Amino acid sequence: xxxxxxxxxxxxxxxxxxxxxxxxxxxxxxxxxxxxxxxxxxxxxxxxxxxxxxxxxxxxxxxxxxxxxxxxxxxxxxxxxxxxxxxxxxxxxxxxxxxxxxxxxxxxxxxxxxxxxxxxxxxxxxxxxxxxxxxxxxxxxxxxxxxxxxxxxxxxxxxxxxxxxxxxxxxxxxxxxxxxxxxxxxxxxxxxxxxxxxxxx
Amino acid sequence: xxxxxxxxxxxxxxxxxxxxxxxxxxxxxxxxxxxxxxxxxxxxxxxxxxxxxxxxxxxxxxxxxxxxxxxxxxxxxxxxxxxxxxxxxxxxxxxxxxxxxxxxxxxxxxxxxxxxxxxxxxxxxxxxxxxxxxxxxxxxxxxxxxxxxxxxxxxxxxxxxxxxxxxxxxxxxxxxxxxxxxxxxxxxxxxxxxxxxxxxxxxxxxxxxxxxxxxxxxxxxxxxxxxxxxxxxxxxxxxxxxxxxxxxxxxxxxxxxxxxxxxxxxxxxxxxxxxxxxxxxxxxxxxxxxxxxxxxxxxxxxxxxxxxxxxxxxxxxxxxxxxxxxxxxxxxxxxxxxxxxxxxxxxxxxxxxxxxxxxxxxxxxxxxxxxxxxxxxxxxxxxxxxxxxxxxxxxxxxxxxxxxxxxxxxxxxxxxxxxxxxxxxxxxxxxxxxxxxxxxxxxxxxxxxxxxxxxxxxxxxx
Ligand code: SF4
Numbered sequence: 043x044x045x046x047x048x049x050x051x052x053x054x055x056x057x058x059x060x061x062x063x064x065x066x067x068x069x070x071x072x073x074x075x076x077x078x079x080x081x082x083x084x085x086x087x088x089x090x091x092x093x094x095x096x097x098x099x100x101x102x103x104x105x106x107x108x109x110x111x112x113x114x115x116x117x118x119x120x121x122x123x124x125x126x127x128x129x130x131x132x133x134x135x136x137x138x139x140x141x142x143x144x145x146x147x148x149x150x151x152x153x154x155x156x157x158x159x160x161x162x163x164x165x166x167x168x169x170x171x172x173x174x175x176x177x178x179x180x181x182x183x184x185x186x187x188x189x190x191x192x193x194x195x196x197x198x199x200x201x202x203x204x205x206x207x208x209x210x211x212x213x214x215x216x217x218x219x220x221x222x223x224x225x226x227x228x229x230x231x232x233x234x235x236x237x238x239x240x241x242x243x
Numbered sequence: 244x245x246x247x248x249x250x251x252x253x254x255x256x257x258x259x260x261x262x263x264x265x266x267x268x269x270x271x272x273x274x275x276x277x278x279x280x281x282x283x284x285x286x287x288x289x290x291x292x293x294x295x296x297x298x299x300x301x302x303x304x305x306x307x308x309x310x311x312x313x314x315x316x317x318x319x320x321x322x323x324x325x326x327x328x329x330x331x332x333x334x335x336x337x338x339x340x341x342x343x344x345x346x347x348x349x350x351x352x353x354x355x356x357x358x359x360x361x362x363x364x365x366x367x368x369x370x371x372x373x374x375x376x377x378x379x380x381x382x383x384x385x386x387x388x389x390x391x392x393x394x395x396x397x398x399x400x401x402x403x404x405x406x407x408x409x410x411x412x413x414x415x416x417x418x419x420x421x422x423x424x425x426x427x428x429x430x431x432x433x434x435x436x437x438x439x440x441x442x443x444x445x446x447x448x449x450x451x452x453x454x455x456x457x458x459x460x461x462x463x464x465x466x467x468x469x470x471x472x473x474x475x476x477x478x479x480x481x482x483x484x485x486x487x488x489x490x491x492x493x494x495x496x497x498x499x500x501x502x503x504x505x506x507x508x509x510x511x512x513x514x515x516x517x518x519x520x521x522x523x524x525x526x527x528x529x530x531x532x533x534x535x536x537x538x539x540x541x542x543x544x545x546x547x548x549x550x551x552x553x554x555x556x557x558x559x560x561x562x563x564x565x566x567x568x569x570x571x572x573x574x575x576x577x578x579x580x581x582x583x584x585x586x587x588x589x590x591x592x593x594x595x596x597x598x599x600x601x602x603x604x605x606x607x608x609x610x611x612x613x614x615x616x617x618x619x620x621x622x623x624x625x626x627x628x629x630x631x632x633x634x635x636x637x638x639x640x641x642x643x644x645x646x647x648x649x650x651x652x653x654x655x656x657x658x659x660x661x662x663x664x665x666x667x668x669x670x671x672x673x674x675x676x677x678x679x680x681x682x683x684x685x686x687x688x689x690x691x692x693x694x695x696x697x698x699x700x701x702x703x704x705x
Contacts, residue, residue, distance in 0.1 A: 058552075058554070059552070060441050060537045062537075062664075062666045064645075064664070064667070064668060065666065065667060065668070068646070068668055069282075069645050069646060069647040069648075070324070070646060070647050070648040072282075072647075073325075073326050074326070074329065075285040075286045075289065075329060075330055075333045075334075076286065076289075077286065077290070077394075087668045093672060119442055120440075120442035120445065120475055123442070123475060124377065124664060124666060125376075125645075126283075126375055126391040126392060126393055127282075127283065128283070128375070128393035128395060131393070146442055148442075148445070148475055149411075149445065149446065149475065150377060150391055150392060150393055153392070153393060153396060153408075154393035154395065157393065157395040157396065158395070199269070199409060201407070201409075212395075212399055212407060213294075213296065213398065213399050213402050213403060215407075216271065216399065216402075216405060217402070217403060219262070219263065219271060219405075222262055222263055223262055223273070223403065223404060223405060226262045226273060227273070227404065230273065234369075234505075236497070237275045237303075237367075237370060238300075238302075239302040239303055239496060240302060
């Protein structure tokens with residue numbers, strides 16, 4: 043996973059509440075079982091006035107000329123709600139987005155961001171609104187967002203911060219606790235034998 | 244001797260599964276069950292195989308074909324979605340390679356993940372169960388901590404038998420009183436989300452409690468817990484009781500009985516403190532229907548559309564002040580992990596019997612939640628009641644609950660749907676979805692317009 047340290051980019055506002063993962067990547071745009079080939083379908087229902095013909099809708103924020111190459115999206119409350127599809131984050135990453143700043147996030151989407159090197163930042167709505175179309179400098183280690191003269195701080199728990207900063211693979215990290223997992227499982231096997239099934243496949 | 248502090252059910256399950264708490268706040272939590280479906284399962288299994296990581300304990304991982312699989316009778320691997328067959332064949336191959344149990348397209352136990360897991364006794368009280376599907380919370384109705392995750396987390400759970408997560412806060416939603424006739428678990432869920440918002444449960448594990456919840460049968464409890472994710476909760480669950488144990492005992496993967504004292508400990512202790520509490524008077528609820536593009540845009544069916552975001556009004560084509568009753572509809576759908584179990588189909592069939600779907604309806608269909616539900620319904624003759632009324636009777640799957648490029652209706656078509664999401668485009672480009680109980684779907688299908696199921700029930704009773 044690509045580590046996340048600092049990021050300088052324009053902030054593209056998609057300042058709606060309850061932006062759901064069906065809007066971020068509609069089911070019909072998930073054409074294969076892989077994690078790629080999704081960028082074109084990102085925000086398809088909003089980005090294209092004719093989805094089938096891929097005609098861009100010039101009124102959608104992502105299509106404005108100043109948004110080109112932008113790596114930060116701004117959102118409203120409950121961003122990423124709905125389906126758990128990780129394709130929503132894979133599509134954002136493939137498109138080039140590395141950070142989403144929103145008033146709040148849906149929990150599965152937020153966890154998916156962290157697993158894929160995308161920094162989810164939660165800030166008050168008035169602060170998010172004020173960042174629209176500004177060039178931002180984000181520093182994850184310092185937990186700051188700077189827009190010109192104004193500088194604000196954000197909070198993120200230590201573990202996701204470390205994961206993002208170091209680009210860690212969580213599975214490798216957990217496999218280091220193999221012995222603790224095995225010991226727990228042995229004890230649990232006695233306590234709750236019904237959990238442990240015979241192989242049926 | 245001091246008494247131990249009273250604990251919530253959530254805390255009991257969490258503490259029993261916590262392997263270690265890292266220095267940084269998150270915990271390593273044991274995962275008892277993983278469920279996959281063909282929409283996201285092949286991707287997770289293939290990615291694990293590519294990384295050379297085996298499944299930690301294949302006997303506790305299950306997979307099923309439900310999302311993309313065709314629901315027309317006589318189906319095979321072909322799909323209405325272009326390229327959809329690859330999801331099926333690749334999931335089949337990946338499941339086989341990983342040595343996990345797969346309920347394949349025409350397996351008698353095939354069905355929607357969250358319908359078959361309880362049917363087979365895969366989910367049990369007190370277990371942790373995850374699936375890369377947001378409606379996994381449905382299974383909390385059996386007293387489990389069950390929640391939806393992404394694909395990477397599913398890989399983590401399968402490779403290590405654990406997840407690394409932050410502890411959520413706790414919330415109790417208490418429904419007091421008794422539901423009025425014609426009001427259902429679906430209406431309870433929609434009323435909660437309408438009152439407290441689609442983000443109202445964010446960061447919380449939600450226990451549903453109170454008289455009206457205890458009174459619900461197990462299948463209706465699943466309907467209520469199903470929509471916890473629409474409330475942005477991490478999970479929704481109900482403490483197991485005699486009904487739960489009677490439902491599960493002897494099912495294929497469940498214990499034969501639940502006699503050990505352990506099972507009785509799976510409830511919140513008297514005096515346990517929750518981080519948040521919501522109380523709703525169930526007797527005050529009416530049948531609910533969504534008017535907009537978020538489940539929080541829901542309202543009592545006989546009310547007027549409230550003012551919401553203009554974008555939602557524009558999409559759905561209803562302005563503030565409009566009456567919902569009488570709004571013409573084009574498609575009627577009974578299906579999904581929310582409302583397609585046998586009890587749902589029985590209530591719907593009882594209402595539709597002797598009536599016909601309005602000629603104004605372009606398509607009306609009933610898609611059973613599982614192949615077992617389909618067989619049971621057919622044994623009772625419910626399929627004949629539906630088809631006589633003008634509904635199409637299908638094989639089990641997610642079907643019209645979401646649009647993957649299959650069945651398509653003209654933009655602007657309006658559906659009445661027993662599903663859980665009314666997002667823009669959820670059922671197809673430009674489709675306007677109204678979510679409601681199966682009763683409301685039936686009443687509306689007969690009227691050709693959104694209609695109050697209580698009126699139809701009165702007529703039927705006469
Ligand atoms: S029925 Fe609908 S909500 Fe349920 S699992 Fe299938 S697609 Fe998801």
